[in-house]
Amino acid sequence: MSAAPTSRPLVTASQLGQLLVASRKRRKLTQAEVAQRVGLSQNRISYLERNPDELSFRQLLSWCAAIGLELRLAERGAVESADVSEW
Incomplete structure (x- = not known):
């Protein structure tokens, strides 16, 4: 059984790059597989993993969807809430 997310x-940005690489590897995906899902080249995926500050927001959202991550924004120190009924 895997650990809870x-x-x-x-x-x-460096932390983002590390998270993207670790999440990709945890799911046993290659850069080429992520590239195909996101619509970029493998070389571009490699570059963006090392230079995540150059990711567009659209690329980041596609990448998260491709490797099973969800993006959440919150105020610093805020307690996370599972309720998204406002949407």
Whole structure:
């Protein structure tokens, strides 16, 4: 049985890159597989993993969907709530 998913605050682009690589590897996906799902080349995926500050927001959302992540924004120090009924 796998460990429960955790959420971690990201405050730097470097942390985002590390998260994207770790999540891809945890799901046993290659850069080429992610590239195909996101609509980019493998070389571009490799570059963006090393330079995540150059990811567009649209690319980030596609990438998250491709590797099973969801993007959440919250105020610092806020307690996470599972209720999204406002949407």
